[in-house]
Amino acid sequence: MRAHPFVLLLSTSIAGAALAQDARLDVQLVGIQHERGSIRVGLYAEPKTFRKEAQALAVQQAPAAAGTVRVSFEKLPPGRYAIMAYHDEDGNGELNRRFGMFPTEGYGLSNNPTVSGPPAFDDSAFELSAETKAKEISIDVRY
Template sequence: MFKKLVFTSAFAISSLAAQAAELTVDIAGITQLEGDIYVVLYDSVSAMESNKATLAYKGAVTKLQTTVTFSDLSAGDYAILAYQDLDNNQKLNRNMIGIPNEPYGFSNNPRLMGPPSFDKLRFAVGDVDHTIQISID
């Protein structure tokens, strides 16, 4: 009987570790009800550097705060870029020196001089659901 109990407990623990989490991203700071909101999720330095999103969301801006949910994420480190595409050209517009001129924000809400790095935007998702807040300006 003891062997069966140990096996059952070990199975329960291993199935908990294999569960995927849900990530909720609350976006605040929207000031204009126009265009689309993009939320781009990266799972590694190389994915971010090559602009290969792990998952992405696009939706019309209909209110000044929005929530996006990514389901079935494996435990690990992630980084997020969120931006409001005011002119619906499907990209984050930049001025002549490369500074974005549409509202944008990142996971961890860092104030950056220059392009973001995965390390500055990194946050961990474990085996339980997780929520982060991003403010776009």
């Protein structure tokens, strides 16, 4: 007796889904200058929402500490992601900018790209594959 094509497709999909593990992403933020305020880390999965914290896939916040601060994102499906983090020194929940363009608080991007102008998703993007169980990245916070 032959299996119906739909049953074969369904069983293949279920097997594929079982292989796709959720991953943990550990983010190390290096170069925090002082302990005032907090560190906010936005995780983005789409270029059109990159740097728009209200539209981030997830946001982690941790107390600021001079030196290095760590945060983690749990249960991430495989995909392409980018991070923008900043030192929210005054606790207003946004990256302060002079003339609306130039950051006046420390900030950092995944891949630590050199930018002139608004950072692009592609410059900061990294992959989490289906085989990835945990990944650690380090971001330099620039003031």
